[in-house]
Amino acid sequence: MLLEVKNLSIYYYTLTGVVKGAEGVSFSIDRGEWVTFVGESGSGKSTVAHAIMNIVPSPGRIVSGEVVFQDRDLLKLSKEELREIRGKEISMIFQDPMTSLDPLRKVGDQVIEVMTVHGIPEEEARERAKELLEKVNLPPDRLDYYPHQLSGGQRQRISIAMAMAFNPKLLIADEPTTALDVIVQDSIMDLIEALKAEGTSIYFVTHDISLAAERSDKIAVMYAGKLVEFGTVEQILENPLHPYTKALIEAVPDLWKEGKVRAIPGYPPDLRNPPSGCRFHPRCPLAKAGLCDAEEPEFEEVEKGHYVACHFPGGWRG
Numbered sequence: 001m002l003l004e005v006k007n008l009s010i011y012y013y014t015l016t017g018v019v020k021g022a023e024g025v026s027f028s029i030d031r032g033e034w035v036t037f038v039g040e041s042g043s044g045k046s047t048v049a050h051a052i053m054n055i056v057p058s059p060g061r062i063v064s065g066e067v068v069f070q071d072r073d074l075l076k077l078s079k080e081e082l083r084e085i086r087g088k089e090i091s092m093i094f095q096d097p098m099t100s101l102d103p104l105r106k107v108g109d110q111v112i113e114v115m116t117v118h119g120i121p122e123e124e125a126r127e128r129a130k131e132l133l134e135k136v137n138l139p140p141d142r143l144d145y146y147p148h149q150l151s152g153g154q155r156q157r158i159s160i161a162m163a164m165a166f167n168p169k170l171l172i173a174d175e176p177t178t179a180l181d182v183i184v185q186d187s188i189m190d191l192i193e194a195l196k197a198e199g200t201s202i203y204f205v206t207h208d209i210s211l212a213a214e215r216s217d218k219i220a221v222m223y224a225g226k227l228v229e230f231g232t233v234e235q236i237l238e239n240p241l242h243p244y245t246k247a248l249i250e251a252v253p254d255l256w257k258e259g260k261v262r263a264i265p266g267y268p269p270d271l272r273n274p275p276s277g278c279r280f281h282p283r284c285p286l287a288k289a290g291l292c293d294a295e296e297p298e299f300e301e302v303e304k305g306h307y308v309a310c311h312f313p314g315g316w317r318g
């Protein structure tokens, strides 16, 4: 197993209360496996992604859990040890490439720096930077541009080039294509897929479960800071067990046989004060008073590799 996340919880200590951004999240990613995280806005997909890299921004704090990457708990490493791993063994593409690019420096210097901080000589890094740009379909002269001279899609390709500098073992891609048109989106998905073909594991985040279906091996469904279902793409799409997963699938027209689009009624909860018991119970058609609002369901394996946290998994079937 490349990555094992165990019982990970992250809280944000804000002035108006403690936001339980993610709680008790456990899953694993095998070598060369693509796992896509889906769930409504605010469900904790980015929080978990940042926690894996141990870069949860203030006022957030990892309050419990382990992130075991190649048999080492990343949360126990020193800053120096983490620096060795970040950018080389684990790299990240952010939703907005401007968060990872310095607006005041030429992109070439930034691509080169990813390599020189890990000990590659400057000249060699410069050559390699040109090759990387070619790989992401950008002419090498773009190395002399500043980030603002490039389009959004080009900037995103630069950040992918940076992420590819070392053939990372794990790539975390947090909604890397949301701001881009469909053609550019496809080309970026192709680049991520090419990395996977070379053995990189992928933690991918999207709102769009249909985008998840196309390329990934597994799907992880988050709701209100909890991982509620995890399994292969087939298990999740053909045999969803959590009512929230079923609702997400029904909200996509193409995926649902009858072609009906049904929005999920209600709103995700305020994570300063999440609902008791199962966090989905106020919106759940199956919720049973005295159970679902009182007892938190365990996250359990119900068939090989298929996990769900629900008192009535698949319960709509009667």
Ligand SMILES: Nc1ncnc2c1ncn2[C@@H]1O[C@H](COP(=O)(O)OP(=O)(O)OP(=O)(O)O)[C@@H](O)[C@H]1O
Binding pocket: 012, 014, 019, 020, 021, 022, 039, 040, 041, 042, 043, 044, 045, 046, 047, 048, 057, 058, 059, 060, 207, 271
């Ligand atoms: N810096 C922060 N300060 C306070 N609360 C935060 C902060 N960042 C995230 N949160 C809260 O943590 C919860 C999880 O947020 P997160 O950003 O992980 O969700 P997400 O699933 O990535 O959502 P999106 O799809 O909108 O990117 C939300 O309730 C959010 O309001």
Ligand SMILES: [Mg+2]
Binding pocket: 045, 046, 047, 174
């Ligand atoms: Mg996010």
